[in-house]
Structure formats: structure tokens, C-alpha cells
Amino acid sequence: MPEKQPIPSAWTRPKRHREQPALSREHIVSEAVKLLDAEGIDALSMRRLGARLGAGATSLYRHVANRDELIELVVDEVYGEIEVPGPEDLESWRVAVIVCAHGARAAILRHPWLVSVLGQAGLAYLGPNVLRLNDRMLALFEAAGFGTREADQALGTVMAYVIGIGISEAATLTMLGRSGQDEREWQDRLRPAAEEAARDYPRLLDQFAEHAREDPRKIRDDDFAYGLERILDGLENRPAS
Amino acid sequence: MPEKQPIPSAWTRPKRHREQPALSREHIVSEAVKLLDAEGIDALSMRRLGARLGAGATSLYRHVANRDELIELVVDEVYGEIEVPGPEDLESWRVAVIVCAHGARAAILRHPWLVSVLGQAGLAYLGPNVLRLNDRMLALFEAAGFGTREADQALGTVMAYVIGIGISEAATLTMLGRSGQDEREWQDRLRPAAEEAARDYPRLLDQFAEHAREDPRKIRDDDFAYGLERILDGLENRPAS
């Protein structure tokens, strides 16, 4: 009488259904993005991701070398969402770059976990979508009269700004998501502590007061636009090199 | 007969030496920075940090609420390294901001793990050093004629840029540290793969070629300075609001 054995001979065998989806790199990556969007970076574990795909944790390793590689893939996937206006409808390079920058910021805000992951791992910069984006934006700057080298510098400047802003915005959004609160009420709840901490800095208290009288989201939008305009001004009126 | 017991009555007791260092928030944080500098973000675990302090892992929790709080403290600690020229020796607000920006970049490059940590956790923005730095830089901008609101926007623009640049530089440095290679030879080793990946993007290939003929570090320095100058140009010649 087979007692403890897993009844190997029963014909209620697990019924391998190799039918359709199985598992594929693309499928894994896209599900990882969904998981990250829904539950944030801390929730991305191989086990949980596997579970969502109806697979075991280690099965993923057939399609992805390790967690770091998975993250590189996921980052490139998000880069793929950023659109660059083609050279045909560029009424001016300036608005084209503005469109890109806003698109990139929107992508970051859609996926706030992105920036918390940009700094770690190699992030090879060699993903197809990263390359595509870089190429098309370079084209924009070169068409605007920037030299080969300077076009790269200008692009780097704009992208650094967008990512830098994104990091602080995404940190805020992540914290909000965790506490399940509204951005406004969160700020109100934090104010006493903030004012206490900044007691000796009247300038900061002024800032807090200034921030208190407007919608936090509008402030973020305005701040982003402000900096972007100044940067584009600086690039447009650059000294002849 | 006490057999398996840890010999509780022996006078070879562990010899509690509560003498001096014990454990303190400051000590923990400063040792954490050393550990991070030496071995990177992956090496920061409560157990390893405890071991470096001659303490058990859970002892740290008497002084630090959890790992996230430890990270907030460590971030603030690094912010404390960034110096702001006082209002006395500001020959011009522009050079003062340049000094700050270079100081911030230097701090990031000294502690490349910083940026990989900025995006996660709340990073309350309420650490004493963060407040101090913000206050003094705000003072700079206000003294330069920026209004209360606009000074904050200008500061945000510059800092976002510095952090954005820092993230990509730090990612490079971290990768270098891991592979123990020189920046130059790393780039040479990577080139074939990069050129293969960018096969269809002649503009990118041009860029690679351009980059190949100069010292990578000089390129990074130049790029940083270029963007900073453009941003300051844009801020200096801002339209009257």
C-alpha cells in the first residue's frame, strides 16, 4: 500500500498542459511591469512573479539570467513607452524636445518604481528601446544645429534633468501609495513635523507656507515646466563653440 | 548535572564590557557609510553592519527603527558633506552655485551608492543636513534676486540636474567597481558589443567613435560642466516674471 509516496502511478497525473502561453521573455517582462505598477519594487520577487504567471519561481531562470537582468529588461520596456516626434512634424526642435521630456516624465510617474531602480545594476544602456530613444533625440538636436559632440551633451543635460526631477516626484508618489493617502492630506499631516524641523530656517518656513496655498500637483507640474524652459533657453542661446 | 546548558554559573562569563563605545546612532550611521563606501549597497545588511560594530544584528534596532530609517540617516549624513559658500564670499551667485553643484557631484561620486538609494524609501527631506543645505542654497538664489517661489524652482532645477547626472555616473562607477577594471579598458571591452547593438543607428556609432578618442573621465567632467553652464545661463537670463 503506497502510503507516503506521491502516488506516481495514478492516472490523475498533473495533466501537463503545454498548450499555449507557456512562458516567454516578453510575457515575463510585461507581467513584471504590471506587478511593479500594482505593488511597487519591494513586491517584485521571483516567487511572486512566477506565481502570477502560473509558474514556479525557478522556471523564470530559463528565460532570464537573474533578477538584475530582469530589471534591465523591465527598464528598457518602459523606455519603449516614450515617444519621440518624427522629424516630419517638428515645427521647432524646441517643442519636439518638450514633448519628449514631458513624455519621459509621464512614463516615470506612471511607473514610479523606475527611478528607484535606475541607479542600481549596470543598466547597460544597450537595450533596444534605450538606443532607439537616444538615436531619435540625437537626431532632433543635430537637426537643430548642434554638432555631434554638443548634441550628446545637450541631450544628456535634458535627460539628467528629467530623471532628477522624476526621482523626487516618484519618491513622493511611492510614499503616498504606501500610506494610501491623498497628496494634499499627506502634506497637511506632514506640515507640523516639517515646520518643527525647519524651525530655525525662516526661509524654508516661507517656502512651506508658499507651497501650502496651492495644489501640490500643480506645483510639481509648474516646477517641472519652469526648469525645462530655463534649460531650453540656455541651450538655445548657447555660445558659439 | 548541567549538561547541555551554556554553563551559566562559570566565572568565565562573557565579561560584559560596557566600557566605552557601546553603540550609538551616530556611530552606527558613520560605520554604515564606511561599509557602503567599501562594499556597496548590496553589502549593507543589519548583520554585517552589526558585525563591524562588534554587535549583534538586532542590537542596532535599539537606535534605529528599521533599515529604511537607517538609510534615511545615511543619506542625510552624506548631504552634510556638501558645502555652501557663505554669503560673505559670494563674488557672484553664479560661482557660488557652481561650487555647490560641483560639491554635490563630488559627494555623489565619493559615495556612488547614494543615488541608488535616493529613489526608494520616503527619504523624508527633513534631515537636518538636507534642511541646512536647502536653506543656504535658497539664500543664494534669493540674494541673487529670485523671488521666494522662483528661488525654490531654480534650486530644484539645479539639484535635479546634479542628481540626474550623478545617477548615470554612479551607475558607471558601481559597475566599474564590481568588475575591478579601469574605466578606459572597460569601455574598450564593451565597445564591440555596443557597436553591434547600435548597428542600425549611425548617429550612435558616431557618438561612440567620438567618445573613444578621449579620456572617459574628462568626458564626464566636460559634460557635467556643459549642462551646468547652460542651466545657469537659462536661469540668469530668465524672463521677468
Next chain:
DNA sequence: TCGTCTTGCGCACACTGTACGCACGAGGAT
């Protein structure tokens, strides 16, 4: 001499990434 407080620590739990090797279905060769 006795509480009470603070501090360090051992243990335990749930969870992580991932190496290893088995099992099983598909296809090609004999």
C-alpha cells in the same frame, strides 16, 4: 536592598535569490 529603565542579544519566522538535478514532452535518427 529593591524596583525600574536602558541596552544588547539569541532565537525564530517568513521570505529572498538562485544552483542543481530530475522529469517530461517534442523531434530527429536509426
Next chain:
DNA sequence: ATCCTCGTGCGTACAGTGTGCGCAAGACGA
């Protein structure tokens, strides 16, 4: 048909993680 070789999924296992809990022991005031 029979066998062999792949590619793929998964169970198990190991070392390592953050941290809650409760005990022990010194410090200190009454």
C-alpha cells in the same frame, strides 16, 4: 518502433535577509 538528445518546468535546498519577541544584565534612583 526504439532510442537519443533537447528545451522547458519545477521541487528541493542552501545561505542569507529584515525584524518581532522576550530574556538578561548593568545603571541608577529610592
